[in-house]
Amino acid sequence: MTSILIIGGGGMIGQKLAASFGKNEKVSLLDVAFPEKSDLNATRIYGSIRDAKIMEKMLNSLPKTIFFLASVVSGEAEENFLKGWDVNVQAFWGFLNNIKKLHVQSEGQYKPKVIFTSSIAVFGSPFPEKIPDNFLSAPRTSYGAQKVCCELMLNDFIRKGFCEGLAIRLPTICVRPGKPNLAASSFFSGIIREPLNGLKANLPVSTDVRHWHASPRSAVGFLRHAESLKQGVLTFNSAINMPGLSCTVEEQIEALRALAGNDVVNLIKFKPDEKIIEIVKGWPQNFDTQKAEILGFKAEKSFEEIIQIFIEDELKTNVYKN
Amino acid sequence: MTSILIIGGGGMIGQKLAASFGKNEKVSLLDVAFPEKSDLNATRIYGSIRDAKIMEKMLNSLPKTIFFLASVVSGEAEENFLKGWDVNVQAFWGFLNNIKKLHVQSEGQYKPKVIFTSSIAVFGSPFPEKIPDNFLSAPRTSYGAQKVCCELMLNDFIRKGFCEGLAIRLPTICVRPGKPNLAASSFFSGIIREPLNGLKANLPVSTDVRHWHASPRSAVGFLRHAESLKQGVLTFNSAINMPGLSCTVEEQIEALRALAGNDVVNLIKFKPDEKIIEIVKGWPQNFDTQKAEILGFKAEKSFEEIIQIFIEDELKTNVYKN
Numbered sequence: 001m002t003s004i005l006i007i008g009g010g011g012m013i014g015q016k017l018a019a020s021f022g023k024n025e026k027v028s029l030l031d032v033a034f035p036e037k038s039d040l041n042a043t044r045i046y047g048s049i050r051d052a053k054i055m056e057k058m059l060n061s062l063p064k065t066i067f068f069l070a071s072v073v074s075g076e077a078e079e080n081f082l083k084g085w086d087v088n089v090q091a092f093w094g095f096l097n098n099i100k101k102l103h104v105q106s107e108g109q110y111k112p113k114v115i116f117t118s119s120i121a122v123f124g125s126p127f128p129e130k131i132p133d134n135f136l137s138a139p140r141t142s143y144g145a146q147k148v149c150c151e152l153m154l155n156d157f158i159r160k161g162f163c164e165g166l167a168i169r170l171p172t173i174c175v176r177p178g179k180p181n182l183a184a185s186s187f188f189s190g191i192i193r194e195p196l197n198g199l200k201a202n203l204p205v206s207t208d209v210r211h212w213h214a215s216p217r218s219a220v221g222f223l224r225h226a227e228s229l230k231q232g233v234l235t236f237n238s239a240i241n242m243p244g245l246s247c248t249v250e251e252q253i254e255a256l257r258a259l260a261g262n263d264v265v266n267l268i269k270f271k272p273d274e275k276i277i278e279i280v281k282g283w284p285q286n287f288d289t290q291k292a293e294i295l296g297f298k299a300e301k302s303f304e305e306i307i308q309i310f311i312e313d314e315l316k317t318n319v320y321k322n
Numbered sequence: 323m324t325s326i327l328i329i330g331g332g333g334m335i336g337q338k339l340a341a342s343f344g345k346n347e348k349v350s351l352l353d354v355a356f357p358e359k360s361d362l363n364a365t366r367i368y369g370s371i372r373d374a375k376i377m378e379k380m381l382n383s384l385p386k387t388i389f390f391l392a393s394v395v396s397g398e399a400e401e402n403f404l405k406g407w408d409v410n411v412q413a414f415w416g417f418l419n420n421i422k423k424l425h426v427q428s429e430g431q432y433k434p435k436v437i438f439t440s441s442i443a444v445f446g447s448p449f450p451e452k453i454p455d456n457f458l459s460a461p462r463t464s465y466g467a468q469k470v471c472c473e474l475m476l477n478d479f480i481r482k483g484f485c486e487g488l489a490i491r492l493p494t495i496c497v498r499p500g501k502p503n504l505a506a507s508s509f510f511s512g513i514i515r516e517p518l519n520g521l522k523a524n525l526p527v528s529t530d531v532r533h534w535h536a537s538p539r540s541a542v543g544f545l546r547h548a549e550s551l552k553q554g555v556l557t558f559n560s561a562i563n564m565p566g567l568s569c570t571v572e573e574q575i576e577a578l579r580a581l582a583g584n585d586v587v588n589l590i591k592f593k594p595d596e597k598i599i600e601i602v603k604g605w606p607q608n609f610d611t612q613k614a615e616i617l618g619f620k621a622e623k624s625f626e627e628i629i630q631i632f633i634e635d636e637l638k639t640n641v642y643k644n
Contacts, residue, residue: 081482082419085475099403124558136458138559140481145474152467153407159462236446237460257374 003028005063007049007095008070009042010034013117014178016220017067018042028089030058031070049091059098062106065227066091066099068116072141075182082144088146089153092116098151100162114165116154118147118239120212122169130288133241136258140282150241153214158238161257164231168222171214171244171287171299175310184279188213191249192256192307195267196315204273207250210285214244214299215309225297233295245306246286259311325350327385329371329417330392331364332356334498335439338542339389340364352380353392371413381420384428387485387549390417390438396465397504403464410468414438418475422484434534436487437548439477440469440561442534442606444491455563462604473561480560486553490544493536493609493621497632506601510535513571513636514578514629517589518637526595529572532607535623536566537631547619555617565627568608577625581633 004021005016009029018040021027034044034089047054048069059066070087077084089231102110121144122137153168176189186212187204194201214222222242228316234240247255257265289297300306326343330336331351337542340362343349349364356366371392392409398448401633424432443466444459455529459470473489475528480487498511509526510533516523536544556562569577579587611619 079420085415085478093407100403134458134460136456138456139474140558142478142482145478148474149471152461152470156464158466160464236462 003061003063003065003267005030005058005061005066006042007031007058007066008124009067010044011069012178013173013216013223014067014069015040016216017069017223020220020224023148028058028061028063031053049095050087052094055091055095056098059095059102061126062102062110063112065113065115065225068095068114068224071117071279072143073181073183074119074121074141075184075186077143077146078141079182080101080127084142084146092150093153094165097155100157103162108161111161112163113231114154114157114163116150116165116167116225117223118151119144119168120169120171120241120287121231122148122151122239123284125282127284130286131241131284132288133291137239141279151152155236155238158231159236165238166226166229166234167239168226168297169239169241170219170222171212171242173216173219174213174306175314177310177314184276185211185283187276188249188252191268191312192252195256195264195316196260196307196311198267200267200269202271202273203249204271204276204278205249205280206270206272207253208248209280210246210248211280212244212246212287213303213306214242215306217309217313218242218244218299222297222299225295229295240285240292240297241289243289243292243297244287245281245300245303247303253304255307259304259307264268323385325383325385327352327380327383327388328364329353329380329390329619331387331389332366333391333546334500335495335538335541336391337362338538339391340366341546342542342546346452350380350383350385352376358408370416372409374416377417377439378420379412381417381424384424384432385434387435387437388421389545389549393439394465394631395505396441397464397506397508399465399468400463401489401504406464406468410465414472415475415547418479418485422479426471431485433483434487435549435553436476436479436485437545438472438487438489439545440467440473440489440491442493442609443489444470444473444561445606447604449606451608452608452611453563455613459561461605463601477558477560480553481558486505487560488548488551488556489561490548490619491561491563492544493534493564494536495538495541496628497636498538499632499636501644506598507533507605509598510571510574510576512620513590514632515636516576517578517586518582518629518633522589522591524593524595525571525590526593526598527571528592528594528599529575529603530570531602533602534566534568534606534609535625535628536564537628539631540564540566540621544621545617551617561607561616561619562619563611565611565614566609567620567622567625569625574625577629581626581629590598 003026010031124138126142175192180186323346330355446460446462498516502508
């Protein structure tokens with residue numbers, strides 16, 4: 001029986017990832033909160049990654065694969081400077097040190113695979129039309145800077161042989177089910193999700209804003225594929241841009257119109273928000289993800305496909321339904 | 323009276339930097355060790371950057387400019403993994419947090435300039451012929467990864483307005499006076515310094531190895547120039563590659579021959595060291611430092627010039643003389 005630990009397992013991606021495992025896999029989830037209802041075949045452990053004792057206990061069962069998804073989101077990291085650095089970097093550093101301790105104690109026998117979710121927020125403008133795989137990580141947000149630090153730390157632990165793993169830089173995940181969150185990117189999901197649920201949605205930026213998306217289903221696919229890769233196929237730099245779909249807000253809206261009609265689209269109201277407009281200006285718009293594609297990572301090819309996945313996975317079945 | 327704090331002020335660059343200030347400046351030096359003799363007009367404080375109390379005390383005098391030079395060197399950071407991360411990242415993080423605390427306590431009045439010495443070790447191969455200013459920081463050593471983390475942290479503190487400052491990425495400093503150190507780059511100085519002192523020197527790599535150098539005098543010049551820059555001239559990315567001289571070991575040796583003759587050059591013995599050969603393979607060889615040049619940073623134009631500076635500053639006058 002393979003043992004899997006999902007740190008941040010109570011979140012949207014964590015729950016979907018847990019659901020992707022079969023009955024032969026022993027899945028443990030660590031988080032500060034979980035959805036009320038769940039029929040997941042997984043052990044829930046309530047606790048924070050800032051709690052050294054909990055973290056030590058979680059690792060003492062020597063999970064073979066550890067997905068590290070826990071993070072303070074971008075908006076909150078920007079508002080609460082110290083909390084962001086503390087949770088997003090210091091807790092990850094403590095986690096890696098625990099792994100190293102167990103690796104050394106076991107005389108090198110314990111060498112788990114650590115899959116860390118990084119983000120395209122590691123990049124800061126100015127950007128080329130398509131961001132290549134070897135583009136400079138010069139973030140313009142605390143969240144982005146924190147993610148790069150974690151990538152560098154993980155990479156050094158891997159290089160030293162204390163663990164295996166990689167950092168995958170997720171596109172903006174869209175359409176997120178559930179409620180809006182504190183991420184400045186929340187509206188990209190909101191303008192699709194709310195209207196499909198018969199609710200009004202605010203659009204805080206103009207429709208020519210271009211951005212980089214992948215569905216929650218793709219995100220889970222990336223994580224599972226990352227787990228399946230042999231360390232040898234990776235180069236010395238274990239942080240990889242994930243594939244995604246580049247489209248404008250207008251293209252998002254037109255895809256919604258094609259699938260759900262004018263009445264649904266009319267629920268979107270343009271309500272400019274200068275703060276969000278400013279943040280989004282500094283965000284990546286498009287990528288050339290050759291490396292990830294060669295390694296076999298796959299994402300959607302159209303925004304219709306992304307909406308279709310939301311309809312199938314959320315509107316019809318999911319506990320996150322509004 | 324301007325107050326200056328040099329953290330790592332007991333080291334070679336720290337001492338030269340301290341000597342560059344006039345009598346109207348109050349200079350304090352923090353380090354774990356200092357040269358025995360010194361006629362510097364500066365206050366010495368013995369202590370480690372890992373000692374939170376000492377660090378707090380040093381900052382309580384609210385120095386206007388802080389040069390942060392203290393670091394575990396590359397070879398030691400590679401040998402002693404936890405010490406490297408602890409000193410090179412965690413202590414710097416603690417330092418920045420102290421700055422922030424004082425900034426907040428003073429209601430924004432205290433906003434020092436922090437000049438951090440980073441390194442070209444932030445870059446990992448493969449390299450283009452000349453590394454441009456916006457080249458990816460993908461280090462292949464712990465030391466390099468630690469320097470990038472510090473750059474990102476400092477950048478975020480600057481962006482948030484807690485301090486001013488910049489990170490300057492020094493070339494390999496050559497010719498270093500004194501004894502060889504644990505840096506894998508130590509031989510670049512050794513093959514010039516030892517023969518000029520009538521001593522044998524080992525060359526561990528082949529003569530076609532190309533590398534990126536600047537003199538200690540240039541290093542001090544970079545630091546002083548960095549101090550003089552207004553924050554507004556910098557872009558959002560406050561880590562800058564310093565100018566330098568790209569040359570091969572053969573060019574180094576021929577410059578030594580031109581200045582000191584065959585007998586001196588004959589003291590260099592080729593004694594290959596596989597470990598060093600392997601490390602040096604991953605090092606940058608040449609840069610296109612447009613950004614630094616536009617900002618007015620200057621370095622040597624020939625290796626003869628670099629040797630000449632060593633002769634003037636060390637062989638004739640300095641306490642570090644062998």
